[in-house]
Amino acid sequence: MPESALHTETGPSLTTVWHGNTADGGLHIVTKAHFPDHLVQQVGAPAAVWTEISAPFSHELHVSIFLENKTATQLQEATWIRWMPxxxxxxxxxxxxxxxxxxxxxxxxxxxxxx
Structure with missing residues (x-):
């Protein structure tokens, strides 16, 4: 790792939440979150993180995560989600x-x- 590279753990800030119902009347939530601009511009963080959660009337839960405009870099990086029901x-x-x-x-x- 280059000497100028620094370790940091930074999460995005939630900016928008939409909610409604699925076709069968279950819960549907979409969120949009943003990383700080300097992380997007300097180290390749995604411009936005979209999370879609769908809980139909069944025993299923569908979660999708989309990274918007994620720039490829040569820096070491990791992305994860934590789900702890x-x-x-x-x-x-x-x-x-x-x-x-x-x-x-x-x-x-x-x-x-x-x-």
């Missing part, structure tokens, strides 16, 4: 994560995901 209420072993529309990861290490 109460395990007494949610069966986390039933979760399946999709990346780019394909099954990617199961939170239960005993369940292999075959691509």
């Amino acid at each position: 109460d395990p007494a209420v949610v069966d986390t072993s039933s979760w399946l994560m999709y990346k780019l529309g394909r099954p990617w990861l199961s939170p239960d290490p005993r369940q292999a995901v075959h691509l």
Whole structure:
């Protein structure tokens, strides 16, 4: 890592929230958040982070995250989300994560995901 590179952990600031209903009457939420301008311009942070949460009348929850105008850089970087529902209420072993529309990861290490 170059000597001039600094480590920082910075989250985006929520700027807008929209809410409504899904076609079957469930909950639908869309949020938009922004990183500080200097991080977008100098180190390649996305211009905006869109999060879409859809909870239809079923046992499903759909979460999609879109990074708007994310610039590729040669700096080391990581992006993550943290989702921590109460395990007494949610069966986390039933979760399946999709990346780019394909099954990617199961939170239960005993369940292999075959691509």
